[in-house]
Amino acid sequence: MEPTAKTARGLWRSVVQTGALWGAGAIFLALVGLVEAVSHRQIVAGVLSLAYALLLLAGLGAGIQVSRRWAGTAAWQRIVGGALAGALVGVAVGLLVVVGRSVNLRIMLINASPALYEILSFGLGVGGVPLMVLAQTGAGAIGAATPLLPPVFRRPVMAGLGTAFVIGLFQDLVQLMLQSGVRASLRSLLFTGDGLALHGAVLLFVFAAGVNVLRARYRAPASRWAVGLSPQRRQVLRWITLGAVFAAILILPWVAGLFISQVLVLVGLYTLMGLGLNLEVGFAGLLDLGFVAFFAIGAYTVGLLTTTGPLAVAHLAWWTVVPIATVVSLIAGVFFGLPILRIRGDYLAIATLGFGEIIRLLVLSDFLRPWLGGSQGVLGIPKPVLVGLEFRGPQQLIYLTVAASALVAFVAARLRDSRLGRAWMAVREDEDVAEALGINTVNVKLLAYGIGGAFAGVSGAIFAVMLGSVFPHSFNVLISINVLALIIVGGMGSLPGVMVGSLALVGLPELLREFSDFRFLVYGAVLIVMMQLRPEGLWPTAVARRELHDEAQAPAVPGHAVELAGAKEGDG
Amino acid sequence: MTLLDVENLHVYYGQIHALKGITLHVDQGEIVTLIGANGAGKSTTLKTISGLLRPREGRITLSGLDLAALPAHEVVAKGVVQVPEGRRIFGQLTVHENLSMGAYTRTERDGIDGDLERIFTLFPRLKERRAQVAGTLSGGEQQMLAIGRALMSQPKVLLLDEPSMGLAPVLVEQIFETITGINQLGTTVLLVEQNAFMALQIARRGYVLQTGEIALSGSAKELQANAEVRKAYLGG
Numbered sequence: 001m002e003p004t005a006k007t008a009r010g011l012w013r014s015v016v017q018t019g020a021l022w023g024a025g026a027i028f029l030a031l032v033g034l035v036e037a038v039s040h041r042q043i044v045a046g047v048l049s050l051a052y053a054l055l056l057l058a059g060l061g062a063g064i065q066v067s068r069r070w071a072g073t074a075a076w077q078r079i080v081g082g083a084l085a086g087a088l089v090g091v092a093v094g095l096l097v098v099v100g101r102s103v104n105l106r107i108m109l110i111n112a113s114p115a116l117y118e119i120l121s122f123g124l125g126v127g128g129v130p131l132m133v134l135a136q137t138g139a140g141a142i143g144a145a146t147p148l149l150p151p152v153f154r155r156p157v158m159a160g161l162g163t164a165f166v167i168g169l170f171q172d173l174v175q176l177m178l179q180s181g182v183r184a185s186l187r188s189l190l191f192t193g194d195g196l197a198l199h200g201a202v203l204l205f206v207f208a209a210g211v212n213v214l215r216a217r218y219r220a221p222a223s224r225w226a227v228g229l230s231p232q233r234r235q236v237l238r239w240i241t242l243g244a245v246f247a248a249i250l251i252l253p254w255v256a257g258l259f260i261s262q263v264l265v266l267v268g269l270y271t272l273m274g275l276g277l278n279l280e281v282g283f284a285g286l287l288d289l290g291f292v293a294f295f296a297i298g299a300y301t302v303g304l305l306t307t308t309g310p311l312a313v314a315h316l317a318w319w320t321v322v323p324i325a326t327v328v329s330l331i332a333g334v335f336f337g338l339p340i341l342r343i344r345g346d347y348l349a350i351a352t353l354g355f356g357e358i359i360r361l362l363v364l365s366d367f368l369r370p371w372l373g374g375s376q377g378v379l380g381i382p383k384p385v386l387v388g389l390e391f392r393g394p395q396q397l398i399y400l401t402v403a404a405s406a407l408v409a410f411v412a413a414r415l416r417d418s419r420l421g422r423a424w425m426a427v428r429e430d431e432d433v434a435e436a437l438g439i440n441t442v443n444v445k446l447l448a449y450g451i452g453g454a455f456a457g458v459s460g461a462i463f464a465v466m467l468g469s470v471f472p473h474s475f476n477v478l479i480s481i482n483v484l485a486l487i488i489v490g491g492m493g494s495l496p497g498v499m500v501g502s503l504a505l506v507g508l509p510e511l512l513r514e515f516s517d518f519r520f521l522v523y524g525a526v527l528i529v530m531m532q533l534r535p536e537g538l539w540p541t542a543v544a545r546r547e548l549h550d551e552a553q554a555p556a557v558p559g560h561a562v563e564l565a566g567a568k569e570g571d572g
Numbered sequence: 573m574t575l576l577d578v579e580n581l582h583v584y585y586g587q588i589h590a591l592k593g594i595t596l597h598v599d600q601g602e603i604v605t606l607i608g609a610n611g612a613g614k615s616t617t618l619k620t621i622s623g624l625l626r627p628r629e630g631r632i633t634l635s636g637l638d639l640a641a642l643p644a645h646e647v648v649a650k651g652v653v654q655v656p657e658g659r660r661i662f663g664q665l666t667v668h669e670n671l672s673m674g675a676y677t678r679t680e681r682d683g684i685d686g687d688l689e690r691i692f693t694l695f696p697r698l699k700e701r702r703a704q705v706a707g708t709l710s711g712g713e714q715q716m717l718a719i720g721r722a723l724m725s726q727p728k729v730l731l732l733d734e735p736s737m738g739l740a741p742v743l744v745e746q747i748f749e750t751i752t753g754i755n756q757l758g759t760t761v762l763l764v765e766q767n768a769f770m771a772l773q774i775a776r777r778g779y780v781l782q783t784g785e786i787a788l789s790g791s792a793k794e795l796q797a798n799a800e801v802r803k804a805y806l807g808g
């Protein structure tokens with residue numbers, strides 16, 4: 001990349017820099033307490049805990065980075081470079097152990113505990129330091145070797161390791177799903193009492209790598225086969241797929257169990273909110289940091305109109321109130337948009353932030369307490385009932401969230417492809433030009449805020465019955481930030497991206513409870529890494545991909561080069 | 573017959589008095605040019621006509637219909653559309669998407685497809701590149717796209733703000749030829765330019781704007797012959 005990196009000195013400097021950087025990262029994770037917090041989570045029982053996995057990832061990362069920088073040099077040089085960078089990471093970690101054991105760092109760094117040093121030195125005291133250096137050297141060498149592998153090998157290996165890692169990480173949840181019958185014997189095959197067994201990990205690796213290989217071989221023929229089918233056959237195939245998806249959703253909560261269902265409901269609620277905010281930020285380019293307000297309005301509308309408690313305004317059925325809550329949030333969105341119509345850019349962030357806080361403080365206020373319950377909130381919200389089926393807990397509510405998300409995603413997709421959607425796109429790209437082209441930017445922006453707000457209102461309506469009560473403190477600004485972060489991670493403007501983003505940023509942290517204290521640290525890190533490596537998001541839209549990756553742009557039409565020679569010099 | 577009539581226009585940016593009583597008219601089928609130095613108020617005049625700025629005083633009418641009170645999007649619907657300064661195309665969208673954005677105010681499908689074809693005959697280069705992302709077009713092509721996009725709204729009057737800005741001389745000539753072509757197909761043009769030399773060659777009449785006021789007006793020939801104009805704008 002940089003020409004300087006090719007000179008011998010440049011090469012050495014990149015090793016030192018990379019090693020130091022990743023070493024600092026490892027020390028940072030240790031000192032903020034993350035390493036100790038996750039040390040009890042075993043990936044492979046008795047072999048590898050998440051703490052060591054995290055630490056070794058630093059060496060691995062350093063190795064990969066050095067190897068990438070050295071692209072073009074001999075393979076053995078890249079591996080040696082990676083190993084050295086990894087060794088540096090190990091030295092950095094070892095230094096922490098040595099220093100930490102002789103000087104009391106705890107005065108300032110409360111997480112620099114003896115237990116941490118135990119972990120960092122494999123319980124061997126200073127004698128464990130060389131072992132750490134050795135392990136990190138190995139990790140660096142392996143990291144440096146991965147870019148060298150041809151993709152045919154790399155992909156199955158990655159898939160295998162990834163699968164074993166994920167299943168090991170969530171072994172308690174996976175074991176919960178494997179309780180009876182055939183599933184129970186699968187469980188005893190893969191797991192020991194403490195977690196994923198070593199032979200289980202190997203089996204999973206082989207299985208996932210094998211699936212990957214088969215997929216790589218048969219994917220193209222399979223899709224060719226599907227395309228070659230007659231239209232009727234293809235229709236049938238589509239119905240079968242749809243039916244399978246539907247059946248999977250139906251049995252999902254019962255296979256997954258209570259806890260995962262609860263997490264998935266939460267993911268669904270965030271997906272709904274994400275779809276709404278995505279409409280504002282992704283489609284129309286209107287930043288909104290007060291988005292939680294609409295979620296609150298939806299929840300409070302449901303609360304007040306259905307509660308059996310003293311604050312009841314009415315005793316309507318939940319199903320009747322949902323449309324009302326949606327409309328109320330929509331109107332709130334439009335009113336929210338009015339005062340900020342002329343505000344653009346950074347100022348919009350501040351203004352909308354203020355609105356979210358206003359709503360929260362209003363529901364919290366003593367002044368409105370007789371109507372909204374103040375900090376006591378609204379209690380006694382009954383669960384919805386549909387033809388005798390009560391949406392009692394997460395395992396039932398999941399159907400509600402899935403249905404609502406699907407409906408809302410459908411509406412969002414239709415809107416995106418409509419005239420209004422095109423107007424949003426124009427406003428996002430250049431508001432002045434949009435206006436000059438005859439787009440009523442006032443209406444278009446208000447509609448974005450209104451419809452976006454309505455989606456969040458639906459989410460709030462489900463949230464209210466999920467908890468059976470609503471409290472002001474559920475609606476703080478962090479929810480707005482979360483929703484914004486998840487659409488950035490998923491891919492701005494992309495509908496599947498919203499779901500991917502909320503799985504990644506809402507689902508994962510719920511499953512990894514140890515991380516909960518570090519949630520925003522991890523968010524920040526993930527966002528920075530994303531902006532570096534994949535700024536368009538995990539599941540980007542075509543337009544975003546075009547914008548951020550030049551090579552994806554439409555190629556110039558060959559054969560017109562001569563004719564266009566004059567035009568090419570255009571910008572003078 | 574007067575199509576666009578502007579009378580005694582006063583426009584302010586806060587305290588700044590940018591237009592101090594501009595009066596001009598554009599007849600049906602004409603090319604009229606508005607020339608003047610940087611900061612004279614040319615863009616301000618166009619933005620006010622197209623409803624992006626509000627005049628504090630003055631009248632703007634299109635065939636007798638009052639435009640000054642209308643918001644920008646209704647002005648477009650009435651048939652006055654502006655090609656903004658500096659080729660502001662939608663860089664992330666394709667050529668085709670940019671053009672269809674221009675037809676936003678229209679709803680009839682057939683007419684739009686027909687116009688798309690007409691614009692592609694006018695700008696064959698755009699046709700070749702219809703699926704290309706507009707941001708990767710060359711400067712001249714982007715200007716053509718901006719003009720084509722404006723034409724998609726079927727304007728009666730096309731307001732062009734410095735279409736030649738920043739283009740190589742060959743392309744400048746091409747753009748001016750295109751403007752003449754568009755005019756011959758029946759669109760009335762109000763052309764703002766700093767390149768007075770070229771503008772006066774294709775225009776029928778012209779106005780010279782100086783610090784917010786009309787300093788001179790007349791036929792293009794008269795202005796080309798005028799000693800002051802020659803000295804100030806034509807380089808001798």
Ligand SMILES: Nc1ncnc2c1ncn2[C@@H]1O[C@H](COP(=O)(O)OP(=O)(O)O)[C@@H](O)[C@H]1O
Nearest residue numbers: 585588590608609610611612613614615616617
């Ligand atoms: N947004 C603005 N705010 C304040 N003053 C402006 C603004 N836009 C233009 N002006 C001022 O109005 C005058 C006319 O500007 P403009 O119409 O852009 O000139 P031209 O297009 O002829 O170069 C200039 O003095 C300019 O500084």
Ligand SMILES: [Mg+2]
Nearest residue numbers: 614615616657
């Ligand atoms: Mg100007």
